[in-house]
Amino acid sequence: MxxxxxxxxxxxxxxxxxxxxxxxxxxxxxxVSKILSIIAAYRxxxxxxxxxxxxxxxxxxxxxxxxVAKGEPVxxxxxxxxxxxxxxxxxxxxxxxxxxxxxxxxxxxxxxxADSITDIYKxxxxxxxxxxxxxxxxLLQVSDADAYEYQSELRNLASSLGLKHLKFVRAGTLAGTVxxxxxxxxxxxxxxxxxxxxxxxxxxxxxDANRDENIKATSKHYDTALPTKQDPAAFKAxxxxxxxxxxxxxxxxxxSYVRLSIHESNNVGKITLDLFTPGTNPxxxxxxxxxxxxxxxxSVRIVDASKIDKNKFDTATNAQGRPWxxxxxSDLFNWGGMKLDFEPLYPCGMIVKPRHGSGPYKFExxxxxxxxxxxLSTAPLLLRGFSMEVxxxxxxxxxNELGEIQMWPFGDIIEIRENPGMNMNNVLTNEAMPxxxxxxxxxxxxxxxxxxxxxxxxxxxxxxxxxxxxVGGLTLFSSSRNMIPLLGPDTIPLADxxxxxxxxxxxxxxxxxxxxxxxxxxxxHPETGVDTFRFHEPWPAEKCIGATxxxxxxxxxxxxxxxxxxxxxxxxxxxxDRRVTLRHQWxxxxxxxxxxxxxxxxxxxxxxxxxxLWRVHVN
Numbered sequence: 001m002x003x004x005x006x007x008x009x010x011x012x013x014x015x016x017x018x019x020x021x022x023x024x025x026x027x028x029x030x031x032v033s034k035i036l037s038i039i040a041a042y043r044x045x046x047x048x049x050x051x052x053x054x055x056x057x058x059x060x061x062x063x064x065x066x067x068v069a070k071g072e073p074v075x076x077x078x079x080x081x082x083x084x085x086x087x088x089x090x091x092x093x094x095x096x097x098x099x100x101x102x103x104x105x106x107x108x109x110x111x112x113x114a115d116s117i118t119d120i121y122k123x124x125x126x127x128x129x130x131x132x133x134x135x136x137x138x139l140l141q142v143s144d145a146d147a148y149e150y151q152s153e154l155r156n157l158a159s160s161l162g163l164k165h166l167k168f169v170r171a172g173t174l175a176g177t178v179x180x181x182x183x184x185x186x187x188x189x190x191x192x193x194x195x196x197x198x199x200x201x202x203x204x205x206x207x208d209a210n211r212d213e214n215i216k217a218t219s220k221h222y223d224t225a226l227p228t229k230q231d232p233a234a235f236k237a238x239x240x241x242x243x244x245x246x247x248x249x250x251x252x253x254x255x256s257y258v259r260l261s262i263h264e265s266n267n268v269g270k271i272t273l274d275l276f277t278p279g280t281n282p283x284x285x286x287x288x289x290x291x292x293x294x295x296x297x298x299s300v301r302i303v304d305a306s307k308i309d310k311n312k313f314d315t316a317t318n319a320q321g322r323p324w325x326x327x328x329x330s331d332l333f334n335w336g337g338m339k340l341d342f343e344p345l346y347p348c349g350m351i352v353k354p355r356h357g358s359g360p361y362k363f364e365x366x367x368x369x370x371x372x373x374x375x376l377s378t379a380p381l382l383l384r385g386f387s388m389e390v391x392x393x394x395x396x397x398x399x400n401e402l403g404e405i406q407m408w409p410f411g412d413i414i415e416i417r418e419n420p421g422m423n424m425n426n427v428l429t430n431e432a433m434p435x436x437x438x439x440x441x442x443x444x445x446x447x448x449x450x451x452x453x454x455x456x457x458x459x460x461x462x463x464x465x466x467x468x469x470x471v472g473g474l475t476l477f478s479s480s481r482n483m484i485p486l487l488g489p490d491t492i493p494l495a496d497x498x499x500x501x502x503x504x505x506x507x508x509x510x511x512x513x514x515x516x517x518x519x520x521x522x523x524x525h526p527e528t529g530v531d532t533f534r535f536h537e538p539w540p541a542e543k544c545i546g547a548t549x550x551x552x553x554x555x556x557x558x559x560x561x562x563x564x565x566x567x568x569x570x571x572x573x574x575x576x577d578r579r580v581t582l583r584h585q586w587x588x589x590x591x592x593x594x595x596x597x598x599x600x601x602x603x604x605x606x607x608x609x610x611x612x613l614w615r616v617h618v619n
Contacts, residue, residue, distance in 0.1 A: 032064045034120045035074060039258070040490065041577070042113050044272040046264040046284075049217045053267040060258070067256055074117055074125040078110070078260040078273075079171075079246060081154055082133040083147040085289045086140055088227050091306040095291050095315060095323035097146050099154045101343070102287035102302065102325075106275035107158050107166060108346045112578030113273070114165030128167045128257070130174055134192040135199060135246045139238055140227065144189040148182075171195050175249050203245035203252075207237070214265040215240060221263065225289065262286050276302050277347040277579055278485035292344070296330035298377035299481075300344050316341065319356050332377060335370050342374075347579050348479035348599075350378040353385040363388035363591065368401035371593055375459065376527060379595035380477045380582065386591065388463070392614070399461050399616045402593070406457040406617040408442070409511050415465075417612040422548075424511050429546035432605040434537035435478060435575045436552075438596050438617060440504070440519075441512040452515035457617035458526060460594040460601075465612040467586035472606030475592075477582045477599050478575040480533040486577065491570045494531070498522045502568075503557050504536050507550040518557060521571075525597050532597050537572050538565075575600055586613070 036057070045051040067074055081103070084094045094100075110127045117125035133147035151168070158166050170188075172178040172195040182188035209219040222236045229235040250259065259270040264284065274281055281302040291305040293313065305326065318324040325343070327333060333342050339358035343351050352374075354361055363386040375381040388394060392413050399405050405412050410422075419428040426433050439456030446453050467473070487494045501518050508514025525532050538554040556564035574580060584592070594601065596617075 029065055029068055031068050031121055032061055035064055035068070035117055035125075036061060038113070038116050038120075039271060041486075041573075042271070042273060043267050044264070044274045044284075045267070046217070046272065048220070049213060049264050049266050051267055053271075056268040063256065063258065068121070071123050072256070073123045074114075074121065075254075075257050076110075076114070076125065076127045076260050077130060077250060077254075077257040078127055078262070079130045079132045079135075079250060080262050080286070081106075081129055081131055081151070082136055082288065083142050083150045086142055086227065088306075093289050093291075093304045093306050095305060095326070098150060098322055099157050099287075100318075100322065100324050101292040102276075102290060103154060104157060104161065105277065105292065105344075105346055106287045107154075107161065107163055109273070109275050109277070109579065111158075111161075111163040111165045112347075116578055118165065124165070126165050126167055127260070128169055128174075130169055130171055130250065132171065132246060134171050134195040135242050136239065137192070138196065139235070139242065144192055145185055147192075148185050148188045171246065171249060172198075174253050176253075199242060199245040199249065203248040204241065205244055205248065207240045207244045209240060214263070214269070215244070217264045217266075218243065278482045291326055292324075293326040294328065294342065294344060294350075296328040296332065298330075298332055298342075298350060298374060316343070332370070332374050336365075336367055338365075344378075345380075345382065345582055348378075348482050348582050349380040349382060349477060350374070351382045351384060353383070359385060361386055363398065364394060366398070368398055372402055372459075375593040375595055379479060379481075379598045380584070381593045382584070383591040383593075384587065384589070387589070388591075390465075395461075395463055395614055395616065399618050402459065402461060403618040406439070406619055408617075413614055413616050415612060416615055417466075417610070424548065425506065425509055425513070426544065426546055426549040429549060430473075430606050430611075431545040431549065432543070433603045434539040434543075434552060435476070435572065435600045435602045436536045437534065437600050439512075440517070440534075440536055441506055441515070443512075443515050443517070452517065454517055454519060457596055457619055459618040460592070460596050461616050461618055462590070462592040462594070463614040464586045464588055464590040465614060466610045467588050467590075472604045473586070473609070473611045474604040475584045475586065476576075476602045476604070477584060477594065478580050478601070479582070480531070480598050482580040483533055483574050483577070484531060486574055486580065491574060492567060494522070498531075500559070500567075501557055502535060503555045504552060506552045509548065509550070513550070523597075527597075533571075533600075535571055535575070535600065537575065537600075537602070538568050586611070 040053065043053055064074065084097050114125035114127050131151050133151065137144065137147050155168050170181050170191065172191045173181050175198065177194055177198050178191045182191050207215060209216045219236065219240060222239060226236060226239065261270040261272045262275065263272065265272045274284065275287060280300045285302045285304065290302050293301045293303045293308065295301055313326045313328050315323050316325050316327050327342065338361050339355040340352055341355050345351055366386065371381065396413060416427065418430050422428050437456055438460055440454055442455055443452040444455050484494060487497060501520050503516065503518045505516045506513045519534055521534060522531050523534050536552055536554055539552040541551045544551055554568055556567055559567065
């Protein structure tokens with residue numbers, strides 16, 4: 001029997017209603033509609049430029065329709081990743097000349113866009129990254145050697161991350177002015193000179209920024225982004241002229257490419273993307289103009305490194321000793337003499353591991369109050385590279401140090417593995433699970449009303465005992481911190497969602513269930529008070545495979561059934577969004593501490609191999 005895990009179409013309902021307003025073209029192919037909805041969900045809407053994406057839909061739809069009719073992959077093209085912005089004197093916006101954590105996150109975002117389409121369209125999708133180093137390098141006085149090394153390391157980074165949907169090409173190769181990408185610096189310099197000649201002759205065109213809304217936005221951006229020059233107006237004009245020539249070069253290569261951009265735009269002709277996770281890039285900085293900063297509260301911000309107080313930050317390095325990210329000095333990252341690295345996971349959470357050349361450290365020696373504080377600030381919190389005696393007594397003792405253990409009819413620690421003899425719905429099967437938060441169906445009776453009250457635990461504490469499965473078995477963690485910023489006109493505004501509740505029911509088993517519950521979508525965090533999203537993915541009977549699996553019914557009181565179902569689809573889609581959800585592949589020995597009030601989680605199906613976790617709930 002196959003248990004291939006197919007994610008639900010995560011974005012289709014986000015765009016429902018938009019297509020019906022377009023009457024000048026036939027109804028879209030369902031596959032095209034799905035792809036279009038994903039593109040719509042990823043687009044960046046600037047506060048400085050009106051979003052006119054709806055007017056671009058007919059053209060984009062026709063373009064995608066041709067691709068889908070041929071059964072070809074969707075090909076995005078993005079001119080970007082030239083080199084790190086050059087320093088001005090002692091001021092540098094970045095941490096160095098080579099790719100760092102900022103590029104890593106950006107590449108993962110782009111790969112996630114294509115991967116989302118691959119979920120629902122078998123031929124898949126790719127993002128073609130065309131470096132614009134040859135376009136701007138001479139104007140910004142960046143050497144060919146620096147640009148070539150940056151691009152080489154960028155490709156190495158994508159390969160090391162296992163990103164399957166990214167392709168790299170240089171402008172000359174794309175345009176056909178050279179036969180293949182350069183393999184040496186000497187070849188690269190020769191190709192750059194040839195490309196620039198083409199840009200300054202064949203594709204050259206005078207630019208009037210006031211005649212084009214998107215060029216005007218780029219021009220305004222250049223007013224603050226470009227280095228200081230004696231004649232700033234002339235310098236900006238040169239940059240805009242080269243940029244226009246580059247755009248014409250790209251347009252001349254293929255009509256099937258979906259053009260992406262990192263510049264603010266009206267989303268007509270090209271789709272603007274924010275390359276970073278929701279809520280982390282308020283100034284709309286690009287990876288080559290900024291750096292990743294882990295703040296004192298463990299939140300992530302993309303910053304101009306020249307504008308921060310360097311005395312308040314440490315520069316963390318990667319395994320190769322390269323400057324990688326900034327970390328604000330904080331007791332959250334001081335774990336009693338242990339030399340540790342604290343690095344954000346994509347798109348949420350953090351990994352803590354012994355620094356290269358340090359350790360090994362025993363889990364028994366970890367201060368659990370440090371863990372608790374950090375786990376409340378970033379979720380999930382992964383500890384990797386810590387040893388522990390394989391005894392439940394040790395695991396239980398450390399859980400007690402974290403907080404008060406929440407008991408269940410089975411006790412405190414559960415071994416999560418295939419165990420069809422124990423009836424816990426789909427928890428102990430190998431099938432896919434719905435997104436949920438633990439304990440939603442664990443209830444106590446209200447002494448006054450007699451109604452069932454949901455009493456979910458605050459923390460999940462996991463220890464991986466075995467992770468030998470070859471395919472599947474991922475745990476997905478969906479973060480409220482990432483999801484809430486994505487609420488808006490295409491889904492539902494946060495203010496409107498706060499007014500609504502959801503009703504849910506699943507059949508009773510010896511551990512939980514049997515009570516109908518009505519709960520708010522948005523609830524304050526029990527310790528921090530911040531808004532958190534609360535929900536359970538609807539799970540119909542046809543998705544239940546195991547003998548003990550039961551459906552979960554979800555409705556929206558006060559909303560007619562069709563609209564309620566549509567809202568649930570939209571919210572479920574956001575939970576699966578690659579910018580919201582960490583897709584964690586367990587390694588033997590992993591510890592995860594997860595804030596159950598901030599996140600939802602699920603498991604993908606798996607077929608072979610022994611998968612076993614110890615889990616305990618803590619308040």
